[in-house]
């Protein structure tokens with residue numbers, strides 16, 4: 001069979017075959033990125049059907065995304081001895097889809113509530129009803145509830161001793177009843193309901209056990225406790241549970257994923273077979289070396305080093321642009337060059353970023369330069385999203401106070417109801433078509449004095465905005481939101497607040513190069529228009545397009561060319577994990593330290609995931625300014641290179657890290673140090689060096705590999 005498989009294009013090495021052939025009892029394949037875990041899983045499902053004559057209906061194959069499940073099935077169709085029909089009979093899907101199907105089969109009729117926004121609005125409404133709208137962040141409350149559910153608990157299990165606990169519990173109970181009254185189930189509920197159902201209904205559980213004697217799971221490192229529990233329930237007592245994963249790729253902790261589940265597998269199942277794979281078949285040697293160097297600095301991990309199988313001289317290319325806008329232009333230049341020369345197609349390339357807002361500049365440039373690309377957001381530009389739109393609408397209003405759509409969009413920031421206010425404005429317009437709709441806000445019925453004062457103060461500001469630079473205008477509007485952002489008391493730092501702050505900072509950054517509000521709005525509208533035109537082209541899934549996505553989203557995927565953007569401090573590692581680091585003195589010893597390391601280690605895993613998506617070429621870009629502030633190269637790279645300090649005074653001195661000692665060469669060229677490590681080459685520039693080095697731009701004098709614009713000034717570096 002394995003020979004036939006190989007002849008059909010799917011070669012497996014020894015440990016992979018061993019994993020595929022494992023028959024009875026639990027097994028774990030614990031192995032690094034690109035080592036063929038998913039290939040093992042696919043081949044195993046095929047092997048069970050073709051060789052062991054297992055009925056495909058008896059196999060449950062769990063993947064992390066719906067798309068991954070489809071791809072696995074598609075691949076299996078071409079395997080020897082399989083037909084479309086046989087593959088079709090497999091049960092595949094994500095945990096949620098599988099258990100939702102189970103619930104439906106048992107007569108559950110609820111609709112799925114999958115919009116975070118909608119959940120937050122519901123909680124906001126409840127808070128308002130209780131007069132607590134300023135006391136809690138909906139997002140925080142929802143994540144508390146979620147973590148309970150991920151651990152098989154309900155709202156009833158929440159503590160209610162302290163007054164705050166009582167209050168939180170009451171709010172969340174209201175939220176649960178709200179869902180019930182509208183017949184909603186959210187993702188967490190699906191798993192929890194399924195769990196309760198299976199516990200209660202032994203007949204159903206038995207039938208699930210009989211239906212699925214073989215369970216296979218991909219991306220096991222990101223399972224959370226309830227998913228684990230469900231799998232265990234169904235697998236018992238034969239425990240034919242076959243899971244594959246990489247603890248270095250646990251990146252969904254915020255969804256309750258817990259890497260100790262994978263690390264404790266052998267402890268939980270005493271007869272478990274553990275198989276490790278250590279050859280990376282995906283990436284070229286230099287990429288694999290860099291990945292190893294990055295991840296080895298994590299403490300909490302199962303130690304493993306990947307060996308490369310693909311050899312190529314090419315090294316990762318390192319970029320240090322000044323800003324994210326320059327980063328975007330450089331990368332697009334490279335993309336265009338490689339497509340025009342026929343080296344790559346658009347679809348061979350993916351651009352990976354850390355957070356939604358950190359891709360703003362990239363998105364803009366892709367649109368402006370007409371590069372076909374897909375994103376996994378709703379396809380809206382940055383400028384049409386959430387809080388950005390009303391801020392821009394303030395600017396639009398200042399250019400044109402008659403802009404009724406813009407008035408409607410800013411109303412929530414005045415705490416005014418949209419429907420009622422717009423109705424009023426329209427009526428007034430009928431009466432007095434010459435009047436300015438914006439002024440009508442002051443004539444709204446039943447306004448309290450302080451409200452009128454607030455409105456007139458803001459309107460006065462709005463009228464001044466058009467004469468300012470767009471950046472100071474945005475700063476001015478930001479003040480409207482500061483009250484909300486600064487309110488603290490019972491709130492903890494939350495993603496919601498962080499998101500708003502980040503988004504507004506990014507908006508400010510986007511306006512920096514414009515002198516007038518008019519030209520800035522022109523730029524924004526241009527992007528929105530072009531993006532709408534492009535949207536039509538994006539529909540086709542086989543289309544030849546560049547992929548722009550978050551690192552989280554890229555899990556399990558591979559592309560010939562990867563551009564990892566924003567490899568700088570505060571972007572990755574993200575500022576929130578650094579804040580945790582700064583607060584470490586305030587934390588209790590032991591636990592506190594763990595929390596801090598935890599946040600940073602998760603960020604490092606993200607860096608590892610980003611690097612290991614690349615098959616042939618990897619570009620890493622570390623902008624030196626981010627949202628107006630100078631930022632150093634990501635510590636994950638610096639540590640990987642073994643570089644700890646640069647002392648500008650003595651020229652540049654690069655110190656070796658204590659632990660790692662990668663092969664390294666360095667050469668001085670007129671105040672520049674060209675550095676070439678085993679996995680990357682780049683240039684240090686002395687602080688006071690001002691020589692132009694145009695001629696050395698393209699090649700590293702040491703390894704002769706191509707370099708793109710690396711002779712950027714690195715200001716201070718410790």
Ligand code: ATP
Pocket residue numbers: 011012013016031032033034035036037038039040246249280281282555556557558612
């Ligand atoms: P990740 O951790 O990123 O999910 P993975 O361990 O699941 O990675 P796969 O996606 O299965 O790795 O494999 C990586 C690449 O290597 C794929 O293109 C796959 O087809 C190829 N591959 C896997 N095993 C072999 C092998 N034995 N020989 C040649 N190529 C292989």
Ligand code: MG
Pocket residue numbers: 037038039218556
């Ligand atoms: Mg995989």
